[in-house]
Amino acid sequence: MGQSSKSRKTYLKVVQNVQLAGRSPRTRDTDEQAIMFMDEDAERVHHLYDDAIVITLLIADYTTRRVLVDNGSSTNILYYPAFQQMRLGRDQLRPVNSPLVGFGGMKVQPMGIVTLRVVVGTYPQVTKDVNFLVVDCSSSYNALIGRPTLNSWKAVMSTYHLSIKFPTEHGVGQVQGDQLASRECYLAMLATNEQVQTMNIEERKVVAETTEVLENVPLDENNPQRYTRVGTDLEKKTKHDLVQFLKKIIDVFAWSHEDMLSIDPSVITHCLNVYPSSTPIRQKKRVFAPERDNAIKEKVQKLTAAKFI
Known part of the structure; x- marks a missing residue:
């Protein structure tokens, strides 16, 4: 007024x-x-x-x-x-x-x-x-x-x-x-x-301030996309030993969904703790905005191709 x-x-x-x-x-x-x-x-x-x-x-x-x-x-x-x-x-x-x-x-x-x-x-x-x-x-x-x-x-x-x-x-x-x-x-x-x-x-947006400057360190010379980040404040010898160790165990890193195919499904399978005698009820279909719908489809396709779901 x-x-x-x-x-x-x-x-x-x-x-x-x-x-x-x-x-x-x-x-x-x-x-x-x-x-x-x-x-x-x-x-x-x-x-x-x-x-x-x-x-x-x-x-x-x-x-x-x-x-x-x-x-x-x-x-x-x-x-x-x-x-x-x-x-x-x-x-x-x-x-x-x-x-x-x-x-x-x-x-x-x-x-x-x-x-x-x-x-x-x-x-x-x-x-x-x-x-x-x-x-x-x-x-x-x-x-x-x-x-x-x-x-x-x-x-x-x-x-x-x-x-x-x-x-x-x-x-x-x-x-x-x-x-x-x-x-x-x-x-x-x-x-x-x-x-x-x-x-x-x-x-909604995560805003984090880093305590030190980080630099990219490649772990695979044949694939520049495979890298990690380490702090520039590390001592020279400590940094060298750390990078060499990471390169040595590069096989434990997962760069995509396809890199995790060897995981046993019993480890990553999610089970719902429900009564077997309960009658299933189908929920209403949720409607998303077109951009969100496309993002969901893309994510599901990646998980399906990797045999996650």
Whole structure:
């Protein structure tokens, strides 16, 4: 709605005009997709319950768990511990003047506002830039998604199914709530005597800093692709002995799937520990994006050619 008094008055005037006219100025799209919730959408939900919808989102290329979906909130919130784990600098924060007002009139002054790219769902999915208010206070959640973002996704929530569905160019997308995470967050908020931590941020891209400079050392003179890397800080004699030893045992290295054909299947065969009397149930076929589908096919072909599967 905006932060200034003028923007709030403008918002109120628009709402009053809609009520007087009896219809919204937004034109209806004729190709809107119907969003429905079926009984099977609730099959993975443990009933009876009153759990909140807690989901996982990809925020700024980080897999962020424990994201609370709150259609009673007029803003999106990113808690400062999660902001720090995303390795975002405070110089990315833009100043904000309006405080957050909670139950009982308690006010919290945000540290600032930041715009981050958010991906919701797997496939089909929606990717949008989302404005988050960064707040430095204790919470069992990493982030909170409010009405502005839900409306921009055209999302439809079902608390009974613990699910959110939204239209995309490739069909209706869905993100399922994590019932276990929801209850863990609820219990953590009740434990007022314990320190609440938000430690469920996982990097999408692994960024590792090497402690020393490495150099490529070929192990097979006839095949330059067969090489390893050793540190340049090693002593000259130690490095020479190490390289000679690696060349001597080059046959233990596996450069491709085909190099592992001699492994006994009893070592690498995976068995499912299920009851023989149980009736097999076929899961629903998962739909992947075309690029992911091609990558899966290529991987399966390699494993099949190597007689891994």
